[in-house]
Amino acid sequence: MSNEIADKVKKIVVEHLGVDADQVKPDASFIDDLGADSLDTVELVMAFEEAFSVEIPEDAAEKIATVNDAIEYITKQKAA
Amino acid sequence: MFSLSGKLALITGASGGIGAAIARQLHERGAIVVLSGTREGALQDVAAALGSERVHIVPANLSDDAQADALVSRAEEVAGQPLDILVNNAGLTRDTLAVRMKDDDWAQVLKVDLESPFRLARAALKGMQRRRSGRIISISSIVGTTGNPGQANYAAAKAGIVGMSKSLAQEVGRRGVTVNVVAPGFVETAMTDVLPEAVREKLLGNIPLGRMGRPEDVAAAVVYLASDEAGWVTGTTLHVNGGMAMV
Numbered sequence: 001m002s003n004e005i006a007d008k009v010k011k012i013v014v015e016h017l018g019v020d021a022d023q024v025k026p027d028a029s030f031i032d033d034l035g036a037d038s039l040d041t042v043e044l045v046m047a048f049e050e051a052f053s054v055e056i057p058e059d060a061a062e063k064i065a066t067v068n069d070a071i072e073y074i075t076k077q078k079a080a
Numbered sequence: 081m082f083s084l085s086g087k088l089a090l091i092t093g094a095s096g097g098i099g100a101a102i103a104r105q106l107h108e109r110g111a112i113v114v115l116s117g118t119r120e121g122a123l124q125d126v127a128a129a130l131g132s133e134r135v136h137i138v139p140a141n142l143s144d145d146a147q148a149d150a151l152v153s154r155a156e157e158v159a160g161q162p163l164d165i166l167v168n169n170a171g172l173t174r175d176t177l178a179v180r181m182k183d184d185d186w187a188q189v190l191k192v193d194l195e196s197p198f199r200l201a202r203a204a205l206k207g208m209q210r211r212r213s214g215r216i217i218s219i220s221s222i223v224g225t226t227g228n229p230g231q232a233n234y235a236a237a238k239a240g241i242v243g244m245s246k247s248l249a250q251e252v253g254r255r256g257v258t259v260n261v262v263a264p265g266f267v268e269t270a271m272t273d274v275l276p277e278a279v280r281e282k283l284l285g286n287i288p289l290g291r292m293g294r295p296e297d298v299a300a301a302v303v304y305l306a307s308d309e310a311g312w313v314t315g316t317t318l319h320v321n322g323g324m325a326m327v
Contacts, residue, residue: 039254043209 005052005078006071012047013067016040026068048074082307085110088163089306090155092142092200093170095122097269098219100129101295102167102302107134109303111165114155116140142170142196143188152203162211165306166204168197168218168241175230186233193237198244201259205252214257215306218245219298222265222321238263242317249315258314262301265321267293288323 010024017034030036030044045061048054048070054077056064064070089106093099094115103126107113112134115123120139127135136158140147156163171193174185197218208214223231224238242261249259266272266283272292275283284290301318304310319327 037254039209039251046206 005075008051009048009067009071009074012051013044016044016047024067026066026071028067029065030067031065044070052078054078081309082303083110084165084303084306087111087165087306088114088156088159088161089165089167090114090116090152090163090200090204091167091169092116092140092151092196095119095126096169098264098267098295098298099169100126101299102169104130105296105299105303106165106167106306109307111306112136112159112161114138114159116151116155117170143192145199148196148199149203152200156207162207163204164213165215165217166200167302167306168200168216170196171219171234171237173231173234175234177230178232181232189233190237190240193234194240194244197241201244201248205248205257208257209252209255212256216245216248216257216259217302217305218261219302220261220263220317222263222319222325224263225319225327226325245317246315253314256311258305258310260305260310260314261317262298262305263317263319263321264298265293265319265324267295267298269295286324287321291322293320293322
């Protein structure tokens with residue numbers, strides 16, 4: 001399950017930020033490593049919400065800075 | 081210049097004097113228009129005047145949150161394409177001096193004139209951001225800048241439109257989406273027809289261009305802001321008031 005989530009997260013990041021798949025490493029920061037601006041990060045969170053049918057509240061969204069943060073958060077939500 | 085060919089525009093309050101003129105001019109420039117409002121019969125009259133092509137009607141009551149939230153996607157569904165231009169034109173007044181203003185007079189005006197434009201903009205921006213293009217144009221009023229006795233609620237809502245639009249403009253500028261405001265002065269509509277002659281005379285004395293506005297004067301400003309040519313204009317308020325207030 002969690003691999004499935006990781007793959008989907010990576011795919012969304014690639015699509016939204018227009019980066020290469022091999023740049024999307026687990027510890028890659030959206031802003032520092034993948035060239036996202038603040039609106040990109042909001043769009044990413046909205047895309048995650050849509051793709052995984054989860055709601056990511058504002059305070060949780062603020063803490064999602066890296067690819068791994070996103071995967072972990074979504075995995076936890078789906079498990080709950 | 082100013083072609084809107086093939087673009088989808090949603091106009092709220094499209095059965096009113098100004099709303100109908102906006103719909104007409106956008107349609108004339110080639111846009112596909114979705115007319116919204118509370119009175120379906122009146123919307124059908126406006127639609128009939130535009131002919132049978134590139135016109136859709138989606139009635140909605142914007143004092144209902146769910147209807148306001150759903151309007152953009154309903155418009156996109158009926159037209160079968162994503163929204164390019166949102167015109168927040170719908171508005172209502174509940175005029176009375178503040179000491180006599182009921183809570184509901186305040187709440188209703190803020191709900192329809194300020195909150196519903198936000199709800200519509202929020203819904204529209206999701207797609208516009210993603211597509212890297214879009215236009216949001218909201219109709220404010222000169223009284224949002226100058227104030228007007230008896231209109232504390234309306235003036236607050238219309239001033240709020242300006243602050244909201246400036247904020248949205250900064251949020252989405254990098255995505256090629258512009259957010260602007262048109263602020264009419266005194267325009268000849270059913271609302272101003274009922275003014276006593278003495279009041280009209282006094283009003284005209286304050287307008288350097290010597291006449292009341294026409295709905296078409298306002299619509300032309302909307303066409304400009306909706307056009308590709310206005311692509312470097314955002315967060316601004318275009319005052320269309322015959323020079324009555326030069327702000």
